[in-house]
Amino acid sequence: MRLVRLVARGTLLHVKQMSRSQFEIATALFVPLVQATLAVYLFRAGSEPHRMLEAAVGAGMMAVWTSVLFGSGGAIQMQRWQGTLEMLMLSPRPPALLIFPITLATAVTGTYAMVATLLWGGLVYRIPLDIAHPLAFVVSVPAAILGLGMFGLLLASTFVLVPNANAVNNALEYPVWLVSGMLVPITVLPGWTGPIGAALPTTWAARAVRESVTGAGPVWPSLGICLAISAACLVAGAAVMSYVERRARANATLALA
Amino acid sequence: MTAALEIDGLTKRFGDTLAVDAIDLVVPQGSFYGLVGQNGAGKTTTLSMAVGLLRPDDGHARIFGADVWSAPDDAKALVGVLPDGLAMPERLTGREVLTYLGLLRGLPRDVVTARADELLAVLELDSAPRTLVIEYSTGMRKKIGLATALLHAPRLLVLDEPFEAVDPVSAATIKTILRGFVVGGGSIVLSSHVMALVEQLCDHVAVIDGGRVAAAGPLDEVRGGRSLEDTFVALVGDEDGGVKELSWLSR
Numbered sequence: 102m103r104l105v106r107l108v109a110r111g112t113l114l115h116v117k118q119m120s121r122s123q124f125e126i127a128t129a130l131f132v133p134l135v136q137a138t139l140a141v142y143l144f145r146a147g148s149e150p151h152r153m154l155e156a157a158v159g160a161g162m163m164a165v166w167t168s169v170l171f172g173s174g175g176a177i178q179m180q181r182w183q184g185t186l187e188m189l190m191l192s193p194r195p196p197a198l199l200i201f202p203i204t205l206a207t208a209v210t211g212t213y214a215m216v217a218t219l220l221w222g223g224l225v226y227r228i229p230l231d232i233a234h235p236l237a238f239v240v241s242v243p244a245a246i247l248g249l250g251m252f253g254l255l256l257a258s259t260f261v262l263v264p265n266a267n268a269v270n271n272a273l274e275y276p277v278w279l280v281s282g283m284l285v286p287i288t289v290l291p292g293w294t295g296p297i298g299a300a301l302p303t304t305w306a307a308r309a310v311r312e313s314v315t316g317a318g319p320v321w322p323s324l325g326i327c328l329a330i331s332a333a334c335l336v337a338g339a340a341v342m343s344y345v346e347r348r349a350r351a352n353a354t355l356a357l358a
Numbered sequence: 359m360t361a362a363l364e365i366d367g368l369t370k371r372f373g374d375t376l377a378v379d380a381i382d383l384v385v386p387q388g389s390f391y392g393l394v395g396q397n398g399a400g401k402t403t404t405l406s407m408a409v410g411l412l413r414p415d416d417g418h419a420r421i422f423g424a425d426v427w428s429a430p431d432d433a434k435a436l437v438g439v440l441p442d443g444l445a446m447p448e449r450l451t452g453r454e455v456l457t458y459l460g461l462l463r464g465l466p467r468d469v470v471t472a473r474a475d476e477l478l479a480v481l482e483l484d485s486a487p488r489t490l491v492i493e494y495s496t497g498m499r500k501k502i503g504l505a506t507a508l509l510h511a512p513r514l515l516v517l518d519e520p521f522e523a524v525d526p527v528s529a530a531t532i533k534t535i536l537r538g539f540v541v542g543g544g545s546i547v548l549s550s551h552v553m554a555l556v557e558q559l560c561d562h563v564a565v566i567d568g569g570r571v572a573a574a575g576p577l578d579e580v581r582g583g584r585s586l587e588d589t590f591v592a593l594v595g596d597e598d599g600g601v602k603e604l605s606w607l608s609r
Contacts, residue, residue, distance in 0.1 A: 111462075193430065351413040
């Protein structure tokens with residue numbers, strides 16, 4: 102229970118810290134407008150106006166993934182740049198427990214973009230918020246956020262080992278949008294992308310949220326698979342994080358100076 | 359009596375550079391211990407190893423008998439650290455920073471609240487409750503850094519350049535807090551290259567040069583009737599390095 106409280110309060114404080122950056126908030130509010138616009142016109146062009154809400158939610162999930170990818174992938178490096186990694190590592194906690202609230206916070210702040218997408222969709226394009234399973238929607242979105250936050254820990258711990266991690270971040274944004282079915286339906290993709298998508302929690306998170314919106318399938322199996330893969334990522338991320346911490350303490354890379 | 363900090367043969371090498379060369383130091387309980395040396399002498403590296411931020415290549419560090427590397431949780435509970443620099447989570451208020459770090463230290467919420475109230479008041483930071491750290495002055499940043507080091511009631515404080523770039527008024531407040539901590543039974547290790555400051559505050563001193571201890575002991579014993587600055591210069595190098603003046607500026 103104390104661990105849950107630690108993660109929850111830690112996440113809340115990191116969300117506050119991230120939410121006070123005007124640049125981050127402006128980006129979270131206005132980038133979805135572009136994405137929603139693209140999605141709406143694509144579906145209108147395809148004569149599928151009934152799928153516009155689905156497109157808006159998909160655009161929101163894209164924004165969550167972007168936030169997790171860049172926020173979590175660069176979490177440790179960001180703490181080093183801010184000079185606060187040493188401060189965190191002085192506390193008597195496993196390193197994964199110090200970084201997980203940060204990666205979870207990046208997923209939470211990603212939801213600002215999802216909310217913005219739905220608002221823009223309603224205000225600008227008159228997309229009705231006609232959700233098939235509202236209860237499943239309000240459960241699946243936080244669960245998907247939790248899942249992506251757990252996945253974020255694996256990104257945080259592995260990306261810090263990669264030289265030019267920023268290049269890796271950039272290279273992963275669009276492919277994951279695609280193979281996870283956020284940008285276009287998975288059915289239109291080549292068959293070989295299927296196993297890749299199936300191994301990613303992003304695919305199941307997006308699917309669960311989409312199913313709750315459209316009522317096209319049972320939400321809970323997708324959500325369960327998402328959380329199971331994410332939990333495995335969390336465990337793997339924690340193990341890698343311990344290695345990263347040992348290496349950083351030996352090589353004097355906790356601080357920039 | 360167990361030493362507050364015992365450093366035994368600490369060694370650290372970065373590539374071909376031997377940054378710290380088998381340093382031994384004993385910081386007695388209740389002492390205000392100054393660690394002086396030139397830039398690059400190895401002070402920060404030594405302190406980083408002593409508090410568990412940097413793994414030594416060889417040697418041990420014990421805080422009140424708890425080995426920093428084999429019993430890190432015990433050691434971390436006994437030590438508060440103010441690292442060099444002014445880094446803090448920028449977009450949190452001082453109280454939020456203290457709440458966060460108190461949480462990481464496993465302190466109950468009511469204890470964190472009570473201690474944060476007291477620390478903010480004593481360090482004169484309570485007049486800006488909604489001010490984010492990013493808007494803090496240098497003195498305020500050092501003060502909130504000191505508050506984070508004191509929050510979990512450590513018995514040993516390790517401070518790396520705590521007065522660097524701090525205005526005299528803020529420095530006076532910090533000095534009062536530190537003296538009170540020692541009077542109350544706490545022990546402090548303070549790293550600085552400002553000799554006058556060390557003479558003013560410390561009762562013990564170690565001079566670090568080239569990753570080794572050039573001299574260590576009670577302040578009066580080390581300086582031997584001279585100023586600490588004269589002693590330091592005599593220990594670590596020539597007074598003027600042979601440079602007398604700049605020719606193009608001479609008349």
